[in-house]
Amino acid sequence: MTLYRQLFSGMLILLIILIFGVFLIQFNTTRDFLRLQQQNELDNTINSVGMALSPYLDQQDMIAAESLINATFDGGFYSSVTLEVFDPKQNIEREYQLDIEGVPDFFTQLITIKPLSQSRVLTNGWLQVAELSVTTNTSFAYLKLWQASVQLFWGFIATCLLGTVMVSIFLRRVLTPLTAIQTSAKAMSNNEFRQPLVVPEIRELKDVVMAFNHMSQQLKAHINHQAQEADKLRIRAYQDPVSGLANRPYLITKLDTLVEHGIEGGVALLRADFLADCYERLGYEAGDDLTVKLAKSLQELASDEITIARLNHAEFMLLLPHNSNTELTQLGRAILNKCAALQSDPLDISPLNAAIGLVVRSEDDTTSSLLAQADNAVNQARQQASEHLFLIDSSDHTLRLGKQQWKRLVDHAISHNQITINLQAATDIKGKVLHQEAFSAIYDGQKTYSASQFLGAIEQLQAGPEFDRHVTAQIVAMLEEGRIHGPNQGPIAINITQSSINDTGFMRWLGTLLKSKPHLSGQLLFELPEISFLNQLDNIELLCDIIHRNGFDFGIDNYGHNFSSVSYLHRFKPAYVKLDFAYTQHVDDQLKADVLASITRNAHTLGIITIASRVETTEQKDKLTALMIKGFQGYGLHPQLPQEDE
Numbered sequence: 001m002t003l004y005r006q007l008f009s010g011m012l013i014l015l016i017i018l019i020f021g022v023f024l025i026q027f028n029t030t031r032d033f034l035r036l037q038q039q040n041e042l043d044n045t046i047n048s049v050g051m052a053l054s055p056y057l058d059q060q061d062m063i064a065a066e067s068l069i070n071a072t073f074d075g076g077f078y079s080s081v082t083l084e085v086f087d088p089k090q091n092i093e094r095e096y097q098l099d100i101e102g103v104p105d106f107f108t109q110l111i112t113i114k115p116l117s118q119s120r121v122l123t124n125g126w127l128q129v130a131e132l133s134v135t136t137n138t139s140f141a142y143l144k145l146w147q148a149s150v151q152l153f154w155g156f157i158a159t160c161l162l163g164t165v166m167v168s169i170f171l172r173r174v175l176t177p178l179t180a181i182q183t184s185a186k187a188m189s190n191n192e193f194r195q196p197l198v199v200p201e202i203r204e205l206k207d208v209v210m211a212f213n214h215m216s217q218q219l220k221a222h223i224n225h226q227a228q229e230a231d232k233l234r235i236r237a238y239q240d241p242v243s244g245l246a247n248r249p250y251l252i253t254k255l256d257t258l259v260e261h262g263i264e265g266g267v268a269l270l271r272a273d274f275l276a277d278c279y280e281r282l283g284y285e286a287g288d289d290l291t292v293k294l295a296k297s298l299q300e301l302a303s304d305e306i307t308i309a310r311l312n313h314a315e316f317m318l319l320l321p322h323n324s325n326t327e328l329t330q331l332g333r334a335i336l337n338k339c340a341a342l343q344s345d346p347l348d349i350s351p352l353n354a355a356i357g358l359v360v361r362s363e364d365d366t367t368s369s370l371l372a373q374a375d376n377a378v379n380q381a382r383q384q385a386s387e388h389l390f391l392i393d394s395s396d397h398t399l400r401l402g403k404q405q406w407k408r409l410v411d412h413a414i415s416h417n418q419i420t421i422n423l424q425a426a427t428d429i430k431g432k433v434l435h436q437e438a439f440s441a442i443y444d445g446q447k448t449y450s451a452s453q454f455l456g457a458i459e460q461l462q463a464g465p466e467f468d469r470h471v472t473a474q475i476v477a478m479l480e481e482g483r484i485h486g487p488n489q490g491p492i493a494i495n496i497t498q499s500s501i502n503d504t505g506f507m508r509w510l511g512t513l514l515k516s517k518p519h520l521s522g523q524l525l526f527e528l529p530e531i532s533f534l535n536q537l538d539n540i541e542l543l544c545d546i547i548h549r550n551g552f553d554f555g556i557d558n559y560g561h562n563f564s565s566v567s568y569l570h571r572f573k574p575a576y577v578k579l580d581f582a583y584t585q586h587v588d589d590q591l592k593a594d595v596l597a598s599i600t601r602n603a604h605t606l607g608i609i610t611i612a613s614r615v616e617t618t619e620q621k622d623k624l625t626a627l628m629i630k631g632f633q634g635y636g637l638h639p640q641l642p643q644e645d646e
Contacts, residue, residue: 012163023156053065082134107149223606244292245316269356269358270318279314297341304531340352357376357390359373419440421439421478433490435492437495507539511550528556555574559577560580584624614634
């Protein structure tokens with residue numbers, strides 16, 4: 001029970017007790033008054049009748065005496081009258097019926113008013129001649145007492161209602177500062193920090209509110225400081241301090257993944273000799289300024305899935321997944337044009353002092369071979385007379401599909417129900433399933449294509465919404481039909497593409513679906529890419545609102561992949577974040593471990609579960625556990641669950 005209800009109930013009960021006490025006092029006072037009034041009237045009546053009967057009794061005129069008694073006592077205020085004459089001995093008796101009108105029976109049964117009786121001896125001089133006895137009728141007293149009780153009852157009911165309203169208004173006004181503290185405390189427990197509370201005039205609450213405001217500001221500053229520290233450590237470990245691009249260790253980690261998972265695409269190595277010349281001739285300040293300009297130019301050409309790293313003063317490498325030979329060549333030429341624009345040559349007569357080598361990954365390539373081929377390609381490019389660009393492609397013998405071919409393959413798979421769903425569990429330290437991530441693939445009866453092979457192509461063609469609709473509807477059908485089952489299986493996490501987040505039609509469709517399936521709120525999650533929280537803020541805010549408004553939750557994938565502040569966590573409140581694998585592959589390095597602990601601590605402070613992906617060994621899991629990571633996902637620890645076909 002709330003404090004308001006306790007105080008209100010207590011004061012209301014006290015008010016009712018007081019009113020009831022006053023009612024009883026007033027009731028008894030009225031009853032005593034009526035009894036006293038009857039007594040006085042009885043005394044007066046006996047005295048006056050006795051004096052009026054004396055002359056008739058002296059003359060022994062019994063007819064006149066009887067007429068006087070009838071005239072006096074026929075008014076209904078008396079129940080019985082007896083006149084006993086001593087000489088000659090005779091009696092005059094009158095009985096009047098006790099008829100109580102206008103008073104309910106329960107009242108006469110609960111309340112007792114006893115009739116009053118009185119006798120008086122009538123004398124003639126010193127001689128006693130008669131005795132007059134009179135008993136009162138209580139009907140009139142009952143009627144007056146009932147009328148008074150009804151008036152008291154309604155009067156006290158009105159007083160009680162008025163008192164209740166006044167007590168309610170009074171308590172709400174007095175407890176307004178406390179209610180504000182309660183609301184702000186709830187918001188603060190959810191890591192939502194609002195404007196400072198207005199300091200009330202009540203002395204006791206004034207101190208409490210001032211202390212609460214101070215504590216709220218301190219906690220907000222602490223969380224912001226943690227986020228800033230996490231950003232600084234991440235930048236120090238994985239980001240080049242001058243250009244703001246990724247550094248060599250981060251690039252190598254991403255390149256390992258490209259090779260390990262057989263993702264199509266390639267790398268581009270840019271050797272900007274004009275940048276090295278600037279450092280040598282004009283010094284580090286001028287060289288750093290030119291480096292920043294070149295980095296911004298490269299970022300303008302790159303999409304979200306491209307990783308750009310600075311390897312040394314004059315070398316930059318771009319990791320380009322899902323790009324064909326033609327696309328690599330076009331991008332290489334665009335980079336050279338950017339370099340030409342930055343090269344200091346007012347007359348535009350100097351040769352371009354930069355070269356770019358392009359390598360298309362083959363199935364047999366390793367990280368080392370790709371780097372070696374890239375270095376060889378850039379050396380070949382520097383020797384080109386017409387264009388400082390050279391492409392190495394040793395994968396012509398393999399099947400390589402263009403974007404349109406991938407889209408046709410995906411469309412065919414959707415229309416012929418060839419999309420398969422594989423589930424991989426994410427568990428906590430004790431092995432309890434947190435959720436199961438759904439991985440989609442295409443099986444055409446002969447060959448299986450993983451999502452990593454075709455998602456890049458359909459993203460570039462903005463075809464993600466149709467694919468996401470199909471996968472989401474397929475998983476919803478599997479849940480409702482019971483084809484996904486098992487003890488403590490946890491909810492199913494569905495990955496949403498960036499193009500779907502930018503598609504208002506997909507958002508409307510998803511909102512309608514979630515609204516019609518409230519019973520699946522505990523069985524369905526959505527994983528959203530981190531890049532959308534940085535580059536598509538309005539759209540991602542709308543999508544998160546749709547998900548939360550319908551009672552569902554979401555997580556963030558590739559957490560920390562982008563070298564930007566992670567302060568967006570405070571705003572969007574995801575259920576979990578899934579770390580970019582680059583942070584979890586080299587936990588033996590103390591600096592990288594410090595970075596991981598920092599960004600994990602930031603999420604932990606906000607009450608968000610941090611999940612490490614691609615955890616393959618128990619030893620790796622134990623090291624990550626020490627860094628406050630609460631969830632783990634990997635084929636080595638949690639094998640892929642049986643495949644579900646539509």
